[in-house]
Amino acid sequence: MKHQLLQRSVVYNGRAFSVALHQLRLPDGRTRSYDVVEHNPAVTVVPLTAEGEVLFVRQFRVGSGTELLELPAGVLQDGEDPAEGAAREIREETGFAAGQLHSLGGFFMAPGYSTEYMHLFLATHLSPDPLPQDDDEFLQLVRLPAGQAVAMALGGEIQDGKTLVALLLARSFLPL
Template structure:
């Protein structure tokens, strides 16, 4: 039995700078109809960057919707036409931390809000780091934090790191490093 829902109609509810809210009427697998409200998102990339001393480079920043600070891996959304997930990861690592990396490994991707958003986050491991030029957005305030990689993984496993993309990225990076 197919579980696919077919779009009957779609209308914009809100078109913002980042988010575009849609309301779709869909035909369910049993033939009935329903409404799906969802957010169209451009997608993003996130980076687990590990320096030569075995520390992971995180950023601490305030996130407005939950009204608190979080430790996160450097990450950002697709901003330009034709950008690849790796392009975004490389740009965001340098903008947020001032670092570049010579070695990149794709860790996979995740859909953080499957019930309400099309957002996909591509996850990468970055190693062989060098100093680059820190940039960033004018409205983005963050602090670069370096933690021993094993400690950051422990914090993800214990639930101390609350950002889902960061926890998943750290756990995938730890598994990748164990396998090599």
């Protein structure tokens, strides 16, 4: 016997996510309730310039209470293809379009309590082609040599999880 969803009820509906109560039957027949953050899939992009730099954004994050150095990322719109979302996000957050996008895979952000799945992409052959930023985003573009970016990730200087995973999965494509 596997886990079986018996009931799902939304207890909070917000702008970015909802919280639902899932009632499950466990493999041993018992039932248990779980709080689940239901979140659209998202994308993170590793933009690599022809000069071997990686483009980051520095932005304030409410959850950490501080500014973080992150790779461009964002939530997919309903039904949006991950590659299309990655192409849109890089233009919104860095002002550059990707001539090529290469999938690096993906992962669940926090599978113990959230449905959010993060798709990862390497973007190359960049050219200026900005889109307007979201009205609540105040981003500072930061360019770092790829080797320095990976060293910062390995040295604990980058604290954003999606950025760490994306950089490490992109390592074999980066000029270190």
